[in-house]
Amino acid sequence: MSQNNIPNKTADPYDVVVVGGGPAGLQAALTLGRVRRRTLLLDSGEYRNGSADAIHNMITRDGTTPAEFRAAALAELKTYDSVKVREATVSEIVQVPGSGFVVFLSNEGVVAGRTLLLATGLRxxxxxxxxxxxxxxxxxxxxxxxxxFEYADTHVAVLGSGPQVPRMALLMERVASRLTVLTDGGKLDPDHHAILDAAGIAVRPEVVTDLRRSGSRVTVAFAQGPDEEVGGVLVSTTPVQSAPFADQLGLRLLPSGCTEVDPVGRTSMRGVYAAGDSAHTPATPIPLSSVVAAAAAGKNAAMALDADLLTIDHGLLPPGAPKLASKSS
Incomplete structure (x- = not known):
């Protein structure tokens, strides 16, 4: 969008606009609220774990549904008057030099922030x-x-033939009563096949024609051969960014497709921070995809952002460094 077409919405911007209402965005908003930063959290209502039965492997929240988790988080945020939560989908984000960022909403609304925290996640x-x-x-x-663990003591299938399949199967060796790798017509690396054989893990190479629920189990149908009944299916997915804003802003990306950040969530653009499973450091080959990791990243990014604003507002930037918008009155 041309700078000439940007509405004049930067006169009284929020300190921070947080885009994304998952664990990273919710935790970032809480951290910012506790230091009374004027914060707007934009929540599209779409979440990577939206289809999950429950959150697991998070202390004090093991077994909580994602909806219960979000409801509890939103209730806590209501305690902080400086934090506003708005159900809205972002369509575009534009940097305005010297003013911060203008965020366009799909309902034609427009908001502005001195800084931006992207917590849009993966799908x-x-x-x-x-x-x-x-x-x-x-x-x-x-x-x-x-x-x-929800498939413990059952026959578990691991679907796929990629390099991650043997590790995924072996991770379940102490949990499942029996394991079968379903290559769905694909071919395993011979060395990987040998590792699975040595571990006593069966491999079925036939094409999978159907997965269907059978009570608390899954019936796996094949193009050839008998069906298999399993207690659960593990599958390697292809994670992709759920929002285009890193590309829109020209942020540096990693080979994983995620946004590159430093250890506390700063991106390659001054004033833009990122947290959650759509961002990670170059030292981490893949994002750490879990609710607890996303929340921790949101807290760290919010703290770094607040510290950076303190530095800017008190004139402590290094000589020659560009300034963000001045502190609103």
Whole structure:
């Protein structure tokens, strides 16, 4: 969008506009509220774990549904008058030099912030296996640490043939009563096949034609051979950014497709921070995808952002460094 077409909405910007109402964004808003930063949290209502039966592997919240988690977080945020939460989908974000950022909403609303914290997360692209979308989040999942224990003492299937499959299967070795890798017509690396054989993990190479719920189990149908009944299916997904704002702003990305950040969430653009599973440091090859990790990243990014604003507002920037918008009166 041309600078000439940007509405004059920067006269009294928020200190921070947080985009994304998942664990990272909610925690960031809480941290900012506790130091009374004028904060706007924009929540589109779409979440990576929206289909999950429950959150797991998070102390004090193990077994909580995502909806219960969000409701509790929003109730806590109401305590902080400086934090506003708005249900809205962002369509575009534009940097305005010297003023901060203008955020355009899909309902034609416009808001502005001195700084921006992106907590938009990832979404999971599933392989095109019939029946998998209907099961994903309950009897099918992508993370052994987050959901594997729910399939304990059952026959567990691991779907796929990529390099991550043997590790995913072996992670479940102490949890499942039996394991079968379903390559769905793909071929495992011979060394990986040998590792699975040595561990006593069966491999079925036939094409999977259907996954269907059978009570508390899953029936797996194949193009050839007998069906398998399993207690759960683990599958490797392809995570992609759920929002285009890193590209819009020209932020530096990593080979994973995620936004590059420093250890406390600063991106390659001054005034823009990112937290959650859509951002990670170059030292981490993949994002740390879990609710507890996202919340921790949101807290750290909010603290770094607040510290940076304190520095800017008190004139302590290094000589020659560009300034953000001045502190609003």
């Amino acid at each position: 999971d692209q599933l392989p095109p296996t019939p029946g998998l979308p209907e099961l994903f989040g309950s009897l099918a999942a992508h993370c052994p640490y987050c959901h594997g």
